[in-house]
Amino acid sequence: MKYVGIQTQQRRNNIMSMMLLIMFPVIILGMVWVFLALLNYFEGGYYDEYGNMVYELDAATVNYYFLTTIPWVVGGVGIWFVIAYFSNVAMIQRATGARPLTRRENPRIYNIVENLCMTCGMPMPKINIVDDPQLNAFASGINEKSYTVTLTTGIIDRLNDEELTGVVAHELTHIRNKDTRLLVISIIFVGIISTVMSLVVRMMYYSLWSGGGSRRSSNGKGNGLSVIVVLLVGLVCCAVAYIFTLITRFAISRKREYMADAGGAELSGNPLGLANALRKISSDPGLDNVKQEDVAQLFIVHPDRMASGIMGLMNSWFSTHPDTAKRIAILEQF
Numbered sequence: 001m002k003y004v005g006i007q008t009q010q011r012r013n014n015i016m017s018m019m020l021l022i023m024f025p026v027i028i029l030g031m032v033w034v035f036l037a038l039l040n041y042f043e044g045g046y047y048d049e050y051g052n053m054v055y056e057l058d059a060a061t062v063n064y065y066f067l068t069t070i071p072w073v074v075g076g077v078g079i080w081f082v083i084a085y086f087s088n089v090a091m092i093q094r095a096t097g098a099r100p101l102t103r104r105e106n107p108r109i110y111n112i113v114e115n116l117c118m119t120c121g122m123p124m125p126k127i128n129i130v131d132d133p134q135l136n137a138f139a140s141g142i143n144e145k146s147y148t149v150t151l152t153t154g155i156i157d158r159l160n161d162e163e164l165t166g167v168v169a170h171e172l173t174h175i176r177n178k179d180t181r182l183l184v185i186s187i188i189f190v191g192i193i194s195t196v197m198s199l200v201v202r203m204m205y206y207s208l209w210s211g212g213g214s215r216r217s218s219n220g221k222g223n224g225l226s227v228i229v230v231l232l233v234g235l236v237c238c239a240v241a242y243i244f245t246l247i248t249r250f251a252i253s254r255k256r257e258y259m260a261d262a263g264g265a266e267l268s269g270n271p272l273g274l275a276n277a278l279r280k281i282s283s284d285p286g287l288d289n290v291k292q293e294d295v296a297q298l299f300i301v302h303p304d305r306m307a308s309g310i311m312g313l314m315n316s317w318f319s320t321h322p323d324t325a326k327r328i329a330i331l332e333q334f
Helices: 006-043 059-086 088-096 107-120 153-158 161-176 179-210 227-251 255-268 271-283 309-317 324-331
Strands: 098-100 126-130 137-140 148-152
Touching: 006 059, 006 179, 006 227, 059 088, 059 179, 088 098, 088 137, 088 179, 107 126, 107 161, 107 255, 126 153, 137 161, 137 179, 148 153, 148 161, 153 161, 161 179, 161 255, 161 271, 255 271, 255 324, 271 324
Parallel strands: 126 148
Antiparallel strands: 098 126, 137 148
């Protein structure tokens, strides 16, 4: 079986990256409008002649304040994205504990990477290492200056040259397919959503402890920052964040791993080498200390102890990684 369609995969990932870039500001602005609408609705409460509380939404006022906030929201998200986009290397290194690997420290790895890069005609990426006795690897970066292949000490020590060549070829294919850029964009967006959720939780905590839901303003209207408003905003934000996470997971299709396996098998010229490597990695995957699910999307095999309970079940349903046994079976059919 020959690996074909790298240009198609690159084009698909470029289109998906643009869709994410366009969709995310729309979702954020939608959250802002809902927040302003809820705030206006509950602040506009008044008692009718029968003593019942009546709430009304002044759409014109909401739209006015919404239009005035658009430049601030777009500007804030844009600045955050630019900073995170260009600091993604440091962010991923900090999350995984990776450090640069020098040629003098391990010429074996450098020879493997260089030979594969010369075979496919791509520039040499940076090489990082994580001090972890277990096995895992990942590729990251957004351009030739930041493309990086990261390996654990365990995978370097416990795989033979054929197996390690298959793993490196797999990661280089991710770079060639521009999977890493799509993943970095998703990591940044999920990080922004997580921060918004954190702020909402803090608002809920403060309102509950300060008794915000029991206070009323001097004119008899319900307090605009009552607990019910904060709870509603929190529910909306969490729902939007959850939906966006699912969209991101589906955007980063499991097919990308199959494509990288196929590309790695062709580049290394040894499908069984990669299959054997995946079998060893799946029996003892490392990087368990990385608690960020978004960063774990980068790994060749998902850490087996990242999450448990309900979150572990949800992650398995919407995992960006296909079943490793299926990947091995496909490689053994090459």
